[in-house]
Amino acid sequence: MVSAELTDVPKREHLIDYVSAGFTLDQYLFCEKPLAFIMGPVGSGKTSASILKIWNHATSIPPDHKGYRRSRVLIIRKQYSELENATIPSWRKCFPEFDDDGTAIYGPILGQKGGGYIHKIKTLLPDNTVVDLTAYFIAIGDAS
Helix, strand or coil: CCCHHHHHCCECCCCCCCCCCCHHHHHHHCCCCCCCCCCCCCCCCHHHHHHHHHHHHHHHCCCCCCCEEEEEEEEEECCHHHHHHHHHHHHHHHCCCECCCCCECCCCEEECCCCCEEEEEEEECCCCCEEEEEEEEEECCCCC
16 A cells, blocks of 8 residues: 555656676676776766666665655766766766656756755655655765
């Protein structure tokens, strides 16, 4: 039974278009260790695999007594320009903020150019649990 609190949470189709780019990415994607890292050439699918990995974990966390699957992730790049020009656009493809008419889908990514960003996603899954995911985007190589 869905609690009254959950009825206000939007239900979305959660389809991330991802095609495996090879053995190494598959090993990374399905690794269940607490920390997983990946390196590879530009355009090799690291960011897409990482976004899918985050979503897979967020949807597999056991729900609390209210039906929420709560998680926080930290997405780190060397420079904010890498976040702004590569990582966040890829994130937006999977979790668009708004549709073409301005209706909120996954809500805004908050932050400012050259600074940290945060995206809070709350969405109802087909099993009537809620993914409550907060993603923090930071750069560690830029002077603050």
